[in-house]
Amino acid sequence: MADTLTSPLPGFYLRRSQPQPESMKFVLNTQLLSDGVSVDYPNLEAAANSPLAQELFNFDYVSRVFIAANFVTITKASDLTWTHLIPELRTFLKSYVEAGGPIFTVDPVAEQKAAHEAVATGDASEQDQQISQKVIDLLENYVRPAVEQDGGNITFRSYNKGVVTVNLQGSCSGCPSATVTLKSGIENLLKRMVPEVTEVVAEGITV
Incomplete structure (x- = not known):
């Protein structure tokens, strides 16, 4: 479970991912994406279609950015504590969103719809x-709503001869307990x- 941290700025609350302490979930009162899309x-190179993510990578301690319906999960890659980083990131996100800064240049909903159709018609x-x-x-x-609580996501990649491949995103990608959760929870x-499923494997685990 993640603990909720209070925020003095209206429209914000924070959740620290207990399994992945290097990630912080910033929840906004603004819809960034359709529900179920993330x-x-x-890295910065992967964020070519998101001006918001590119701006966040300008903070030298940001190593990963995950954007979902109404929250942004930021993973840090430094020895700095969240106590020192939260005020800066929270203020930036609030200012950026309230100013109407662009979130994406390419619609992720359309991209993911095309990907799902490719799976269905493959x-x-x-x-x-x-x-x-x-x-x-x-x-x-059953799985994604729980995973989102900790600032991550899980998506289906493929099914082949009993093996399901999923992709872990956001805080889940660097979670030390991701493999245990995958096998003892999701796979079971x-x-x-x-019954046709015999194994579940994951892409995106970086631990």
């Missing part, structure tokens, strides 16, 4: 497509609900 930027058999859809529904309804859930 984007993960592991070379997989009809049976595998049905299994994939069951897995996607379980991840969306999918095996129980979709």
